[in-house]
Amino acid sequence: xxxxxxxxxxxxxxxxxxxxxxxxxxxxxxxxxxxxxxxxxxxxxxxxxxxxxxxxxxxxxxxxxxxxxxxxxxxxxxxxxxxxxxxxxxxxxxxxxxxxxxxxxxxxxxxxxxxxxxxxxxxxxxxxxxxxxxxxxxxxxxxxxxxxxxxxxxxxxxxxxxxxxxxxxxxxxxxxxxxxxxxxxxxxxxxxxxxxxxxxxxxxxxxxxxxxxxxxxxxxxxxxxxxxxxxxxxxxxxxxxxxxxxxxxxxxxxxxxxxxxxxxxxxxxxxxxxxxxxxxxxxxxxxxxxxxxx
Numbered sequence: 001x002x003x004x005x006x007x008x009x010x011x012x013x014x015x016x017x018x019x020x021x022x023x024x025x026x027x028x029x030x031x032x033x034x035x036x037x038x039x040x041x042x043x044x045x046x047x048x049x050x051x052x053x054x055x056x057x058x059x060x061x062x063x064x065x066x067x068x069x070x071x072x073x074x075x076x077x078x079x080x081x082x083x084x085x086x087x088x089x090x091x092x093x094x095x096x097x098x099x100x101x102x103x104x105x106x107x108x109x110x111x112x113x114x115x116x117x118x119x120x121x122x123x124x125x126x127x128x129x130x131x132x133x134x135x136x137x138x139x140x141x142x143x144x145x146x147x148x149x150x151x152x153x154x155x156x157x158x159x160x161x162x163x164x165x166x167x168x169x170x171x172x173x174x175x176x177x178x179x180x181x182x183x184x185x186x187x188x189x190x191x192x193x194x195x196x197x198x199x200x201x202x203x204x205x206x207x208x209x210x211x212x213x214x215x216x217x218x219x220x221x222x223x224x225x226x227x228x229x230x231x232x233x234x235x236x237x238x239x240x241x242x243x244x245x246x247x248x249x250x251x252x253x254x255x256x257x258x259x260x261x262x263x264x265x266x267x268x269x270x271x272x273x274x275x276x277x278x279x280x281x282x283x284x285x286x287x288x289x290x291x292x293x294x
Contacts, residue, residue, distance in 0.1 A: 024059040026271050028052055029082040033065030033075075034091025039117045040250060045088055047254045048115065048263075050294060052086070055264040055277065068092055076101070084111035084271035087118035093125070103127045107238030111270030113263070114244040119203065120165065131242055133210040133235040134203035136165020145205035148212065150228040155212050159204075167198040168223030170249070172289060173216045175231055175258060183275040184232070184243065184265045185213050191286040197253040200246040201229045209236040214262075232262055234269075243270045257282050257290040 030048055035041040045062060052058040063077040073095050079085055079102055094102070106112055114132045122128040123138035134148065144164060146157035174191050194216070201218040202225060214232040218224030235242040243266035248254045261283060265275045284290040 024053075024057055026058050026083045026268070027081065028058040028060045028084045028086060028267065028271070029077060029079070030060060030062045030086045030088055031065075031077065032062060032088040034068050034089060035117060036090055036120065039090070041088055043251050044115075044248075044254070047251055047294060048086060048088060051254070051260050051263055052267060055268070057264075057268055057277075058084075058271075065089070065091065065094075072098075079105035079110060080108075082110070084113060084267055086113040086115060086267065087121075088115050090117050090121040093122065099125065099128075103131075106131055106240035106242070109239035111267075111272075112240060112242040113267050113270055114242060115263075116246060116248050119200075119244065119246065130206045130208060131235065131237045131240070132205065133207055133233060133242065133244055134205040134230065136200060136203045138165075140164035140204060142204070146207055147202060147204050148207055148210070148230055150215065155230075157207050163202055164204045165200070166202045166225075167200050168218075170196050170198050170253075171222050172196050173199050173219075173222075174286060175214050175216050175247075176228075177214050178212050182211070182213055182234075183273075184234075184262065184269050186275070187279040188261075188283065189285060192258050192284040193287060193289050194247060194258050194284070195253055195256040195289050195291060197247060197256070198249045199224065199229065200231075201225045201227065203230065203246070210234070232266070241270045241273060243267065251294070255291040255293065256284070257292060258284050260292065 032041045032045045049060045052060050065075045119132050119135045120137045142161050146159040149158050175194050176191050177185050212230045212233045215228040216231045218229045220226045233244050247259045268275050282290050
């Protein structure tokens with residue numbers, strides 16, 4: 001049997017296209033190394049890396065700071081080498097050069113994902129708090145910024161006195177999509193049930209150029225605020241895109257298909273401005289959680 005030259009060329013082209021499609025095209029950097037006593041950053045980084053790698057879109061690297069109380073002067077990741085930086089860090093201040101490089105990276109168009117307790121970090125760093133939009137704990141007060149509250153169908157800033165950062169006992173709760181046409185949320189159900197997790201409430205911050213993608217009702221019976229709290233949101237900072245998720249306290253919570261899907265899609269959006277991934281068939285419904293084992 002003779003294989004004609006044109007067939008070889010076409011076959012080679014399809015092989016090339018297939019190999020290009022299979023190879024991750026985006027570079028992601030997870031920053032970790034320190035966190036408060038309530039979060040296992042080492043275990044969480046392992047899962048974050050797996051979730052992003054499993055999407056087939058990301059080549060994932062990790063930059064780990066020295067332990068708390070040690071010299072961080074040599075911690076200087078080259079943020080500009082990555083399409084997106086995923087923050088899994090709440091600890092000692094970064095060196096001035098690193099803070100400046102991070103702000104310049106975001107301002108120039110770099111993508112950022114703020115994961116769960118990373119929004120507890122760097123209370124006194126003005127630019128960081130503008131980048132994350134809302135933060136909690138860490139001594140934040142009304143001087144740190146406003147709450148975001150849903151009033152008459154609109155999200156507004158309310159800078160009343162009160163605590164910054166709180167959650168009741170972990171429990172399952174319904175996440176409500178607020179912007180169905182946003183690339184991260186397109187195709188997701190209007191409501192879906194998240195696994196037993198912390199429901200962050202009373203976050204506050206500059207909240208500039210912030211868009212709430214999804215919220216959850218913080219029920220007083222679960223020691224909540226009686227408010228719809230932002231759960232997934234985006235921030236525009238300069239040319240940079242930021243995706244902020246408060247979901248996923250630990251490994252068990254990160255098994256939720258809702259968390260997995262929104263993290264993958266939010267990270268792609270932060271890196272590129274669009275989302276190519278389909279909503280999986282096992283996505284949770286309004287009454288049924290869905291989990292995957294790692």
